[in-house]
Amino acid sequence: MPKIFDTIDTFKPVYDVVYKVVLFICKMLLIADILITTLSVAGRFIPFIPDPAWTEEIVLTLMAYMAVLSAALAIRRDAHIRMTAFDRYLPKKLLISLDILADFAVFVLGIVMITVGWKYAMLIGSRGNYVSMPNLSRRWMYFPVPLAGVAMIIFELESIYNHIKKFITMKGGTA
Secondary structure, eight states, X not given: OOHHHHHHHXXXXXXXXXXXXXXXXXXXXXXXXXXXXXXXXXXXXXXXXXXXXXXXXHHHHHXXXXXXXXXXXXXXXXXXXXXXXXGGGSOHHHHHHHHHXXXXXXXXXXXXXXXHHHHIXXXXXXXXXXXSOTTSBTHHHHTHHHHHHHHHHHHXXXXXXXXXXXXXXXXXXXX
């Protein structure tokens, strides 16, 4: 195995930490979502508990963060939906090449998410406020998109590296 792979493999703990941080953020967002939703539902049916007007907008915003960040986490675990019906009929090196091509496409998507998402968050988001919380900018509604783009790029870099390493170190046409 080429020595460069040993050098690059030393960065794996960094990816592990980033993964754990993003996973922790998703868990905290889920807990906050559950607590806020519980408060909202309880406020509707229990007379002495207030039903704040802001709960619905905050829950939807937190869900947006969870959705895109968890999609970025799925990149690292290679857990996205994919078609594998023909995988057993194709040579292994071709399959890895197709994986690398897909990785580059998702990498480009991450770049688009950062650039366009940031523009939306800063331009459109700054022009409005939450209806139920007039002091809070709507940019927080758009910010999950560039944030997830950053996470996607980080995890795609690792995925591209792993596929290239697998391709180069593979002997013949078998895994």
